Amino acid sequence: MEIRTATLADWAQIWPFFDAIVRARETYAYPADLTSDQARGLWLQPPPDHAVVAVADGEVLGSAKMGPNRPGAGSHIGTASFMVDPSRSGRGVGRRLAEYMIDWHRRNGFHGIQFNAVVETNTAAVHLWQQLGFTIIGTVPEAYDHREHGLVGLHVMYLPLG
């Protein structure tokens, strides 16, 4: 598995699982009727943002985007989002993307990484972030309308980069 910068040519492979993940309404709060063009614009943004893909045998298994969480006086804290093809889960794709993401923030001088909205029922993700050193700063109650579980909390999570 290789992690490399995402290109426009990768989008055709990213969009099917991106769309499936948004429609599943279990992990992300994107507009439900997002088009491929709109999603590509949100995901593949110019610097200082950065998007990568995890690739094996020429196939895109997952993707991550990262960059400053806020502009100006907040730009020393990074953030990131992850999409892993559900049919490729359990192969460590999320962990590899996450490790790359943390290293990218370190290399680029960020002081820490903040996740603004981790769905509390997405326990696989919560546990992965905790294993990587993130802590839960707080939880906004009932802030996410989960397709299966109804209103569930959104964690704010944070990793300081020493």
Place this chain on the structure above:
Amino acid sequence: MEIRTATLADWAQIWPFFDAIVRARETYAYPADLTSDQARGLWLQPPPDHAVVAVADGEVLGSAKMGPNRPGAGSHIGTASFMVDPSRSGRGVGRRLAEYMIDWHRRNGFHGIQFNAVVETNTAAVHLWQQLGFTIIGTVPEAYDHREHGLVGLHVMYLPLG
């Protein structure tokens, strides 16, 4: 003092204090080199967002914008931002705008209101939100580069609307 919907014609009166507040780097993390046109685009957004001004004797004393904090599965939680002309502070403009903002969210069926990034040294704002029922969900440490105090925390604050 009247609270009414902001119009494009109000921008000429909003921009001078908006710009002064961003440049002061004490309360908001906007890009430091934001132009008037860019700021107007961020502040006066189409529905479901909503922007208002507080006006007395034809003069704009402050402005607030509000709307869903997230799209899709997060759109039942609102958020808001406030800019009060520093030369008009201490006249209750912020409180009037805040009370309007809470009522607007109630009328539009929101379940709660989340502030994503309240600078912890902005104690006047923090106390006002607490007086209005907001609680601090958590604080991201050193996430804001304050011109005077250096790196200070950003509170996530929340008010449930019963």
